[in-house]
Amino acid sequence: MYPILKKEFNSFFSSSIAYLVIGVFLVSNGLFLWVFNGELNILNTGFADIKSFFFLAPWLFLFLIPAITMKSFADEFNTGTIEILQTKPIDNWQMVLGKFWASLLLIVISILPTFIYVFSINTLANPEGNIDFGTILGAYFGLLFLGTTYAAIGLFASSLTKNQIVAFITSICITFFLFYGVDEIANIFQNITILKLGIKSHFISISRGVIDSRDIVYFISVTLFFLFITKKKLDNE
Numbered sequence: 001m002y003p004i005l006k007k008e009f010n011s012f013f014s015s016s017i018a019y020l021v022i023g024v025f026l027v028s029n030g031l032f033l034w035v036f037n038g039e040l041n042i043l044n045t046g047f048a049d050i051k052s053f054f055f056l057a058p059w060l061f062l063f064l065i066p067a068i069t070m071k072s073f074a075d076e077f078n079t080g081t082i083e084i085l086q087t088k089p090i091d092n093w094q095m096v097l098g099k100f101w102a103s104l105l106l107i108v109i110s111i112l113p114t115f116i117y118v119f120s121i122n123t124l125a126n127p128e129g130n131i132d133f134g135t136i137l138g139a140y141f142g143l144l145f146l147g148t149t150y151a152a153i154g155l156f157a158s159s160l161t162k163n164q165i166v167a168f169i170t171s172i173c174i175t176f177f178l179f180y181g182v183d184e185i186a187n188i189f190q191n192i193t194i195l196k197l198g199i200k201s202h203f204i205s206i207s208r209g210v211i212d213s214r215d216i217v218y219f220i221s222v223t224l225f226f227l228f229i230t231k232k233k234l235d236n237e
Contacts, residue, residue, distance in 0.1 A: 025060055049131065070158055075164060138211055143203075145216070153171055154171040157174060
């Protein structure tokens with residue numbers, strides 16, 4: 001698994017993908033949270049928190065994580081290197097997990113610089129240090145779980161086609177449906193069971209600072225499900 005992880009991670013930085021994803025994520029957050037005069041601007045809220053960041057980040061991830069994962073298998077199918085990989089002494093699970101952890105590592109690198117927002121809010125608070133670190137930490141855990149789920153969905157979408165653009169669009173559609181679509185369907189039918197099937201309600205629950213085992217089980221289950229069906233797709237090639 002490690003050789004696949006290393007190969008995939010190096011490929012991100014040997015092209016413009018890693019720099020583009022990290023740059024777009026940080027610049028977009030910086031502009032909306034600190035520069036643009038709107039509801040998301042932290043300085044306009046009058047409260048020492050970064051709830052705006054945790055509202056905005058899932059929507060940015062909706063586009064940026066598919067950009068990370070779109071070439072994972074689509075490029076291998078397109079160039080024919082998938083056949084070479086399958087002759088190596090690694091099984092399909094190791095291949096899937098290697099690409100998954102490489103994608104997740106890039107997501108973590110994208111998130112790490114945003115801790116400067118916490119430092120800034122901590123400094124700007126009146127009195128200084130008067131912020132809820134528990135809620136912020138829980139929200140970061142929620143964002144990490146969200147990233148793992150999006151990455152698994154992106155890998156599955158990439159395994160369905162040789163075309164990276166098709167993989168990108170497919171991944172966006174699936175993640176958008178699970179994050180926003182299921183939530184809207186649940187609201188139409190006023191059904192709490194349907195609501196619990198979507199990503200958004202579980203992310204909101206964790207982002208409140210309450211680490212509920214049901215939310216963790218949900219994210220892990222959805223992630224493992226998409227990794228499993230990705231592996232089964234490779235088995236059938």
